[in-house]
Amino acid sequence: xxxxxxxxxxxxxxxxxxxxxxxxxELEYGAEENSRTCPVCLAHPGTLPVPNARAIEMTxxxxxxxxxxxxxxSVFHRKHYFYPDLPKGYQISQxxxxxxxxxxxxxxxxxEVGITRAHLEEDAAKNVHMGGSGGRIAGADxxxxxxxxxxxxxxxxxxxxxxxxxxQAKRFxxxxxxxxxxxxxxxxxxxxxxxxxxxxxxxxxEGSDELRTRTELKNMNSFNFAAKGIEREIxxxxxxxxxxxxxxxxxxxxxxxxxSAPPLRSKEEAQDYRYLPEPDLVPLVPxxxxxxxxxxxxxxxxxxxxxxxADELDTDLAEGLVTSGRDRLFEQVPGERRAVANVxxxxxxxxxxxxxxxxxxxxxxxxEARDRIPRAAFTEALEATGEPGxxxxxxxxxxQIEATxxxxxxxxHVLAANPxxxxxxxxxxxxxxxxxxxxxxxxxxxxxNPKLVNELLREKLKA
Amino acid sequence: MTDTLRLTAEEAxxxxxxxxxxxxxxxxAYLDAxxxxxxxxxxxxxxxxxxxxxxxxxxxxxxxxxKGVETTAGSKILAGYKPVFDSTVAxxxxxxxxxxIGKTNLDEFAxxxxxxxxxYGPTRNPWDPERVPGGSSGGSAAAVAGGLAxxxxxxxxxxxxxxxxxxxxxxxxxxxxxxVSRYGIVAFASSLDQVGPLTxxxxxxxxxxxxxxxxDPLDSTTVDLPxxxxxxxxxxxxxxxxGVPRELNEAEGIxxxxxxxxxxxxxxxxxxxxxxxxxxxxxxxxxxxxxYYLIAPSEASSNLARYDGVRYGPxxxxxxxxxxxxxxxxxxxxxxxxxxxxLGTYAxxxxxxxxxxxxxxxxxxxxxxxxxxxxxxxxxxxxxxxPTVAFPxxxxxxxxxxxxxxxxxxxxxxxxxxxxxxxPCGLSEGLPVGLQLIGPQFSxxxxxxxxxxxxxxxxxxxxxxxxx
Numbered sequence: 001x002x003x004x005x006x007x008x009x010x011x012x013x014x015x016x017x018x019x020x021x022x023x024x025x026e027l028e029y030g031a032e033e034n035s036r037t038c039p040v041c042l043a044h045p046g047t048l049p050v051p052n053a054r055a056i057e058m059t060x061x062x063x064x065x066x067x068x069x070x071x072x073x074s075v076f077h078r079k080h081y082f083y084p085d086l087p088k089g090y091q092i093s094q095x096x097x098x099x100x101x102x103x104x105x106x107x108x109x110x111x112e113v114g115i116t117r118a119h120l121e122e123d124a125a126k127n128v129h130m131g132g133s134g135g136r137i138a139g140a141d142x143x144x145x146x147x148x149x150x151x152x153x154x155x156x157x158x159x160x161x162x163x164x165x166x167x168q169a170k171r172f173x174x175x176x177x178x179x180x181x182x183x184x185x186x187x188x189x190x191x192x193x194x195x196x197x198x199x200x201x202x203x204x205x206e207g208s209d210e211l212r213t214r215t216e217l218k219n220m221n222s223f224n225f226a227a228k229g230i231e232r233e234i235x236x237x238x239x240x241x242x243x244x245x246x247x248x249x250x251x252x253x254x255x256x257x258x259x260s261a262p263p264l265r266s267k268e269e270a271q272d273y274r275y276l277p278e279p280d281l282v283p284l285v286p287x288x289x290x291x292x293x294x295x296x297x298x299x300x301x302x303x304x305x306x307x308x309x310a311d312e313l314d315t316d317l318a319e320g321l322v323t324s325g326r327d328r329l330f331e332q333v334p335g336e337r338r339a340v341a342n343v344x345x346x347x348x349x350x351x352x353x354x355x356x357x358x359x360x361x362x363x364x365x366x367x368e369a370r371d372r373i374p375r376a377a378f379t380e381a382l383e384a385t386g387e388p389g390x391x392x393x394x395x396x397x398x399x400q401i402e403a404t405x406x407x408x409x410x411x412x413h414v415l416a417a418n419p420x421x422x423x424x425x426x427x428x429x430x431x432x433x434x435x436x437x438x439x440x441x442x443x444x445x446x447x448x449n450p451k452l453v454n455e456l457l458r459e460k461l462k463a
Numbered sequence: 464m465t466d467t468l469r470l471t472a473e474e475a476x477x478x479x480x481x482x483x484x485x486x487x488x489x490x491x492a493y494l495d496a497x498x499x500x501x502x503x504x505x506x507x508x509x510x511x512x513x514x515x516x517x518x519x520x521x522x523x524x525x526x527x528x529x530k531g532v533e534t535t536a537g538s539k540i541l542a543g544y545k546p547v548f549d550s551t552v553a554x555x556x557x558x559x560x561x562x563x564i565g566k567t568n569l570d571e572f573a574x575x576x577x578x579x580x581x582x583y584g585p586t587r588n589p590w591d592p593e594r595v596p597g598g599s600s601g602g603s604a605a606a607v608a609g610g611l612a613x614x615x616x617x618x619x620x621x622x623x624x625x626x627x628x629x630x631x632x633x634x635x636x637x638x639x640x641x642x643v644s645r646y647g648i649v650a651f652a653s654s655l656d657q658v659g660p661l662t663x664x665x666x667x668x669x670x671x672x673x674x675x676x677x678x679d680p681l682d683s684t685t686v687d688l689p690x691x692x693x694x695x696x697x698x699x700x701x702x703x704x705x706g707v708p709r710e711l712n713e714a715e716g717i718x719x720x721x722x723x724x725x726x727x728x729x730x731x732x733x734x735x736x737x738x739x740x741x742x743x744x745x746x747x748x749x750x751x752x753x754x755y756y757l758i759a760p761s762e763a764s765s766n767l768a769r770y771d772g773v774r775y776g777p778x779x780x781x782x783x784x785x786x787x788x789x790x791x792x793x794x795x796x797x798x799x800x801x802x803x804x805x806l807g808t809y810a811x812x813x814x815x816x817x818x819x820x821x822x823x824x825x826x827x828x829x830x831x832x833x834x835x836x837x838x839x840x841x842x843x844x845x846x847x848x849x850p851t852v853a854f855p856x857x858x859x860x861x862x863x864x865x866x867x868x869x870x871x872x873x874x875x876x877x878x879x880x881x882x883x884x885x886x887p888c889g890l891s892e893g894l895p896v897g898l899q900l901i902g903p904q905f906s907x908x909x910x911x912x913x914x915x916x917x918x919x920x921x922x923x924x925x926x927x928x929x930x931x
């Protein structure tokens with residue numbers, strides 16, 4: 001039987017507000033432990049939450065980008081569980097009345113992924129487990145808590161189970177990430193934890209539309225690992241069904257260092273979160289004027305730009321440019337389109353230069369001349385494109401030593417330095433010409449015109 | 464020598480204005496009275512030696528966070544906890560120059576009707592030390608009635624200001640939900656908790672309410688008052704329509720002496736020019752209590768989750784985190800909080816939410832509508848505050864349900880978010896009887912006027928007979 005995967009995602013994004021979701025502690029990644037705390041985010045008795053208006057606006061903006069409905073009335077709930085990273089014993093989150101619902105997000109390949117909801121909540125603190133093994137609470141000697149992160153505004157985006165392959169899931173994540181970065185609402189950096197996601201995976205016979213038991217993959221720390229983890233989970237489930245078994249609903253903890261995904265918890269241990277409408281907050285009723293104003297603030301989104309660029313390039317190249325944040329530069333750089341795109345995605349990408357620092361016209365000149373200058377010189381020039389006042393001209397001029405007058409002394413110097421090789425060549429070992437050319441190139445940092453060097457060498461060696 | 468038993472807060476303001484006494488001297492006089500009588504009454508958990516402020520001193524219930532002054536909520540789980548911030552109401556009192564005398568005893572986490580649930584021992588009623596002062600603001604009530612504070616703040620979730628005011632012969636206001644900030648009030652049931660004054664006179668209550676009421680940016684559920692607080696002057700009730708809800712006045716368990724005192728007060732209303740008529744609140748009284756005992760414990764189970772020994776308060780347990788949680792909470796909470804945490808946890812559990820908490824919220828809407836209808840016909844509704852006078856210590860501690868019934872008349876208007884003023888309306892068996900006046904949302908000024916006129920006509924002496 002052929003099997004088809006069914007994949008859904010839950011993505012958490014830290015919002016880039018100045019202060020926390022329900023108190024006015026400043027958010028600063030990497031600040032000294034517990035230095036960004038107050039009685040509210042430490043859950044001192046009697047403290048109350050006051051929502052961050054900017055976080056609400058950012059979520060509405062995201063809702064627009066995901067083509068969601070922004071509801072007229074949204075409610076915060078308390079989600080209960082005991083853990084030291086949760087100071088109140090509950091997380092303020094949104095439950096059955098999220099702020100944004102029923103959206104969709106178009107991918108470069110033309111497919112659309114349904115967005116079930118995008119809701120606002122607060123992040124927990126960070127536990128650091130000391131001693132024991134594996135950094136897990138079980139077996140640790142003691143646990144330290146850093147409450148700086150407690151109360152960071154967090155948007156959770158839940159997709160419909162519309163994704164059909166690990167590759168598609170990866171592309172969805174890349175495009176979504178680029179979208180939130182461009183909206184200016186999040187850094188969405190996985191290494192800082194400002195973008196996290198869980199993946200729900202199930203499989204079904206190809207052609208069927210049933211939904212079978214799914215498993216949840218947690219702790220994905222890169223898009224590539226996610227794709228790998230999904231692949232592995234699909235294979236595991238196929239193996240189970242084909243040997244006559246049943247997939248159990250469970251959460252799998254992805255460990256990239258170890259090619260296994262041990263279960264975290266199965267459904268029998270599922271938590272009862274005892275959701276309660278947050279009585280300390282009044283329902284959130286976003287003004288229609290605000291909602292419409294934010295709709296007007298939407299920039300042209302990455303998805304739309306891919307569609308536009310795909311007309312002149314192929315889809316993969318367009319998608320690559322946009323999700324790597326290089327498409328705006330691409331549009332400014334003059335020159336043959338495909339050549340510019342290829343350089344930007346390959347040689348130039350390798351330099352790590354910030355696109356915003358580049359003079360597009362100068363880069364265009366450089367790309368245009370790329371076949372006329374040596375590879376090493378071209379690379380060197382690309383690396384310098386981010387420097388202030390970069391001029392392609394200098395590298396083009398410097399790039400090749402074209403004048404016989406400039407090269408002649410170098411050629412003579414090389415010959416004088418290698419008398420035995422000169423004798424051998426003159427004795428008939430003409431294959432040594434390449435050696436001499438190499439020596440001259442070395443002397444000039446690869447910038448000598450190879451044709452001219454060849455000519456000069458032959459001429460001098462004849463003598 | 465100041466007669467702290469007799470002195471009202473308004474009179475104390477007069478002494479200060481006329482430079483006949485300073486805030487610090489008054490503060491000292493109350494500390495002296497505490498030294499003299501609090502050994503018997505045990506109204507205070509903490510007293511403050513240094514007078515901070517030049518105004519009339521005040522006592523605060525120990526759920527009200529006071530910067531640097533221990534705030535325990537009557538619980539062992541907060542033993543030694545000194546807030547690093549002032550609650551908004553404590554800050555309001557400071558700003559008004561009211562020196563803090565001390566923190567008053569209460570039922571643990573404000574859960575109870577007799578102050579016997581305090582982890583630090585019960586408070587006694589100044590009218591009869593063998594009897595309870597009511598609760599949960601029993602410490603604040605006993606302090607004011609016993610001349611240990613000119614006025615005090617309490618908190619009321621299901622009658623915790625009105626009922627002790629009634630049992631101690633005082634005026635107690637439970638304000639409209641949302642008019643007084645809850646920021647820094649140790650939470651019991653967030654959708655019901657409200658801070659209010661316990662005083663000797665209605666005018667004192669109005670003075671104190673004026674100091675604490677108003678929108679607070681730190682509490683999203685507060686609102687601006689639609690009109691400023693007025694000090695009542697009126698001496699009659701001409702043109703006022705007073706409704707007597709049958710169920711609130713004829714409920715099972717109302718003592719005959721209580722009924723008689725309330726009947727006399729209703730007669731007085733007529734004599735003062737009010738139109739008095741009967742009305743009905745059938746579902747509010749029948750369902751008010753059960754509804755309250757789903758909503759309040761549900762919210763309490765959530766609000767008390769933060770007491771886990773991780774960040775403040777005592778910590779017990781030597782094993783893993785689970786054991787630390789269990790032992791800390793087992794040793795830290797008394798029986799009543801545990802009972803309510805269990806009730807609330809059950810009511811919020813998956814599969815039960817709709818049947819319990821969800822249903823109770825719907826019933827709450829029914830109660831709100833029923834009161835709204837009655838208050839279209841009448842300006843003020845009237846009833847006893849408590850079905851009984853102060854009962855002996857220990858009389859109800861073995862039977863939580865009997866204890867809960869002490870608030871059966873105070874709870875229904877709370878469920879509707881309405882303000883309630885309790886004023887003393889006479890004695891039964893030598894003990895004070897409380898009269899409950901209920902008005903529409905934000906009708907505090909009307910309640911003060913009504914209460915003030917009645918108070919003058921009744922002429923109740925708030926000094927306990929045995930201390931005169």
